[in-house]
Structures are given as structure tokens and as C-alpha cells.
Amino acid sequence: xxxxxxxxxxxxxxxxxxxxxxxxxxxxxxxxxxxxxxxxxxxxxxxxxxxxxxxxxxxxxxxxxxxxxxxxxxxxxxxxxxxxxxxxxxxxxxxxxxxxxxxxxxxxxxxxxxxxxxxxxxxxxxxxxxxxxxxxxxxxxxxxxxxxxxxxxxxxxxxxxxxxxxxxxxxxxxxxxxxxxxxxxxxxxx
Amino acid sequence: xxxxxxxxxxxxxxxxxxxxxxxxxxxxxxxxxxxxxxxxxxxxxxxxxxxxxxxxxxxxxxxxxxxxxxxxxxxxxxxxxxxxxxxxxxxxxxxxxxxxxxxxxxxxxxxxxxxxxxxxxxxxxxxxxxxxxxxxxxxxxxxxxxxxxxxxxxxxxxxxxxxxxxxxxx
Numbered sequence: 001x002x003x004x005x006x007x008x009x010x011x012x013x014x015x016x017x018x019x020x021x022x023x024x025x026x027x028x029x030x031x032x033x034x035x036x037x038x039x040x041x042x043x044x045x046x047x048x049x050x051x052x053x054x055x056x057x058x059x060x061x062x063x064x065x066x067x068x069x070x071x072x073x074x075x076x077x078x079x080x081x082x083x084x085x086x087x088x089x090x091x092x093x094x095x096x097x098x099x100x101x102x103x104x105x106x107x108x109x110x111x112x113x114x115x116x117x118x119x120x121x122x123x124x125x126x127x128x129x130x131x132x133x134x135x136x137x138x139x140x141x142x143x144x145x146x147x148x149x150x151x152x153x154x155x156x157x158x159x160x161x162x163x164x165x166x167x168x169x170x171x172x173x174x175x176x177x178x179x180x181x182x183x184x185x186x187x188x189x190x
Numbered sequence: 191x192x193x194x195x196x197x198x199x200x201x202x203x204x205x206x207x208x209x210x211x212x213x214x215x216x217x218x219x220x221x222x223x224x225x226x227x228x229x230x231x232x233x234x235x236x237x238x239x240x241x242x243x244x245x246x247x248x249x250x251x252x253x254x255x256x257x258x259x260x261x262x263x264x265x266x267x268x269x270x271x272x273x274x275x276x277x278x279x280x281x282x283x284x285x286x287x288x289x290x291x292x293x294x295x296x297x298x299x300x301x302x303x304x305x306x307x308x309x310x311x312x313x314x315x316x317x318x319x320x321x322x323x324x325x326x327x328x329x330x331x332x333x334x335x336x337x338x339x340x341x342x343x344x345x346x347x348x349x350x351x352x353x354x355x356x357x358x359x360x
Contacts, residue, residue: 056252
């Protein structure tokens, strides 16, 4: 399963959500499908995408927040699973693209390549719903169910360790950040 | 426990006046009253963390959502948050109001706090984070308000160091 195909399969579903991605391939691939003002790409600070999603979800309970995380990032901030589980916002969907690799720095294997089970960790941390998917069809179903459901969900999507040739997009970090906040402000007014 | 309840109440009251709606915290002795007051406050959401760096992401999310937030942590928690501060708050110009208990300085009895005390201010300076050492009860309201104003106008982290003189009653 390719991450890009997963993202493409749910792209239309993202329109009315607030989306936070981690750095690297996830950000570049989502951007390549077409940037929208409701997408925020956290291009550094590995591990904090899920915390950002939690902050958004707690402050905007009427909005669905989707985090596109990765195995390397989540392993840097496993405590985030326990914090998310503690407050379990019903409007938060936590997707982890697990390619068992730190791809953007040269493909070093992460601990999920030697058996660490992120679905098991998420469940044991108290995330109400944790599922693993291995094909695009199941990914799409899992994400759609989570978006329309009412339970904090972590979806572990097992994907291949391949990505785009480059990671830099023409969207500057600050432009993205200000646009994202302005987008949320416009939602509050409407 | 000789943690100052009076001054904890004063800080909490000031945060309310600053319209702080979300506080993320990791407990430490000097902050116990402040965390409890936040937890009991129906106008505030308290997020209890596993590690302080999470608070950078949570506050960024709150800022995007238009909600004012604060971080409560010990200075060792600040040390544990530095990558998040640099590669999120500084990189993306995120305002952070950091209330940091300043352990390990004059009067500290716990040996394990002392190294962190030595490096807190040099690190704040190295990171270019404006900070104020809060040790006078008379200036609590003004300085916390000013710190928040600066964080919001400059879109950067600003720290208030809560000292023994303020938080502890001998």
C-alpha cells in the first residue's frame, strides 16, 4: 500500500476537516494532491503533530481534526497517545502511516520494523478505537468511519517505505501557518 | 505543604484575567495549588501531560483555534521542551506563555534540582526567549499580563520564572 494512494482515496473527505501532517513524505504528498487552506504541515518538531491535533480538537469540539502522523514521529512522543487517550476528544482522528522507516533521512528502520506494534500501544494507552489497515480500500473505510464516528480513533496504515523525490514545496512555512489560522477564524465567523 | 496558596490563587486569577482558557501542565511541588485551581475552574481546560514538550503542540493548536493558552511546568520541563520550542514555536512564530517554576537556585534543598537551576537563565538567553524572574508578589499581575501581551504581539515564546520567594512559604 502506498501512502500517496491512501491520501488520494480520502482527499475529498478532508475538505471539511482540519488536517495536521508531520514533515517529510506525508506533507509533500498531501501538498502534491492540491494544497488547501485547512491543511497545516508541521515541517519539523517531530512528535508534536498529534499534540497539535489534540489542542485543536479540544478547542474546536465542533470540528473534525485529522492528524497524519508517522511511525518515526509517534515513536518520539509515545506519551502523546496517553494524553490523547486521557481526554479522548471525539472529533480527533489520528492516522499513523507506518512505513517502518525514517524515510526522509535515508530509510533507517524504526522499531516497528522489529516488532513494535503501534496499534497495540495505542490500545493499551487507552485510545478507544485502534485499527490497522493494509489496503487502500480498508484505509478509506477506516478513515471515513472515524470521521463520521464519535470516538477518538488511531488508524495504523502499513505503507511501503517509498516517497516523493523531494520534500520542499513552494509553500513557505509561515504562509502555511498564517493561512491555516485565518481559515479557522473564517470558520468561526461563518 | 508550604506551597503558597495565596500566591497560587493570585497567579490563577491573573491567568483568568488574561482570558487563558487552556492550560497544559505537568505537576511539580510548587505548582500543585495552581494545577488544582485550574482543574476546578469551569472556564479553563486543564491538559495533564506525559511530557512537557507536548504542551508546545497543544498550545500551537489552541493558538490556531483562537484560544489563549498557558503552559505550567518546572524548569526541567522547559529543558525537555526545547526542541519543540525551537522547531515549532520559533520556526512557525507561535506565541507561548510559559510559567516555569524556577527550581535549583538560592535556597534549594533538593540536590537533584540544582543543575537545572544553573542552566535555566543561560538557556533562555541562548534561545532568545524574553523572560522575567518573578519574585515580588506586588508585580505578579502586571508581569504575567505583560508577558502574555508580548507573546501575542511578537508571536514567540515568553517565559515567567516563578521563584521560591513567590511560591514557597518558609
